[in-house]
Amino acid sequence: MSVTVVAIVGFLLEFVLLETLDRSRKTSSIWKLEGRVRAISRSLCCICLLLAVFTLSVQSQDALRVDVNLVNVFATVRDQRGEFVTGLAANDFRVYDDDVPQQISVFEKDDTVESAIAILLDTSGSTVDVLPVMKRGTLEFAQNTKRLDDLCVFSFGTTVRLIHDFRAPLRNLQTRMEALRPYGTTALFDALIEAMRKIGERKQERKAAIVLSDGNDNGSALGFGTVSDLVQRTGTLIYFVAIGSRVHVDEHTVESLAAESGGNVLYMSKTESVPAALDSIRAELAKQYYLGYYVPRRPGTHQIRIEIPGRNVRIRAKSSYTG
Numbered sequence: 001m002s003v004t005v006v007a008i009v010g011f012l013l014e015f016v017l018l019e020t021l022d023r024s025r026k027t028s029s030i031w032k033l034e035g036r037v038r039a040i041s042r043s044l045c046c047i048c049l050l051l052a053v054f055t056l057s058v059q060s061q062d063a064l065r066v067d068v069n070l071v072n073v074f075a076t077v078r079d080q081r082g083e084f085v086t087g088l089a090a091n092d093f094r095v096y097d098d099d100v101p102q103q104i105s106v107f108e109k110d111d112t113v114e115s116a117i118a119i120l121l122d123t124s125g126s127t128v129d130v131l132p133v134m135k136r137g138t139l140e141f142a143q144n145t146k147r148l149d150d151l152c153v154f155s156f157g158t159t160v161r162l163i164h165d166f167r168a169p170l171r172n173l174q175t176r177m178e179a180l181r182p183y184g185t186t187a188l189f190d191a192l193i194e195a196m197r198k199i200g201e202r203k204q205e206r207k208a209a210i211v212l213s214d215g216n217d218n219g220s221a222l223g224f225g226t227v228s229d230l231v232q233r234t235g236t237l238i239y240f241v242a243i244g245s246r247v248h249v250d251e252h253t254v255e256s257l258a259a260e261s262g263g264n265v266l267y268m269s270k271t272e273s274v275p276a277a278l279d280s281i282r283a284e285l286a287k288q289y290y291l292g293y294y295v296p297r298r299p300g301t302h303q304i305r306i307e308i309p310g311r312n313v314r315i316r317a318k319s320s321y322t323g
Helices: 003-023 028-032 034-067 131-143 170-178 188-200 224-234 251-261 274-286
Strands: 068-078 094-097 100-102 106-109 115-122 151-156 160-164 206-213 237-243 264-268 289-296 301-307 314-316 320-322
Touching (some): 115 131, 151 188, 188 224, 224 251, 237 274, 251 264
Parallel strands (some): 206 237
Antiparallel strands (some): 151 160
């Protein structure tokens, strides 16, 4: 309801009431009530004006929400030995958006921030000797997840399949994991896009995709550019667990996506423990700092820089965002 409409309604009510009174003044009982009716009319006008003010306030707040963008940044901070740096406060950080200093409006740390996580299992033909350990590692990760409605699981080979949805019981995941067989090509990019769209629907502030694979993409319909653009728009943290010889891994692709998202790449041999790698990612998520700041909504890609003055630390966070 606009301010103009509310005001017009108020004045029309007063006009109708007073017109009725003028026509009825010959009736003594109505004449005696004229004062009361005028008071009621004025009260109605006041109520309508208050509604107009309230409507204008709500409209202004809605306009503000539309014009301002909350940028979420998850920062992993380590010292020179590689240990997590904990106990930092908001005033320890400096955040720059396109080289302009920003005020931190949201600050949380440790595992107080909820996460929506997607695990992506490579089931292409080349994973015949590593798929069993990937399946076991995924099941252990799911069993140790605080809430199963925070986790979904995809498999990808020639096609991408959602094998475990949020809120589904763990026994369903176990049954479907047992049925997975290595086959076909590797549609890695298509799987990442499906996963980011899925977790993008969740309300959790932090969104992460963990990819278990032994190679590179050779079967997707969409390309690296589409994946990179979606990373920018959704703010999803991308983690890769690359299993086997690095000769078969597209290091440029996995390193680039991990770096721009604030995630990481873990290289491991076929004899190393997949559950241990997943546990290290879980530990990192739990030790991250959540920084949020407001900026005017603008088109294009914008650069982010995080600093902690006076400390010899390494900071890993997303480097840019779109919108």
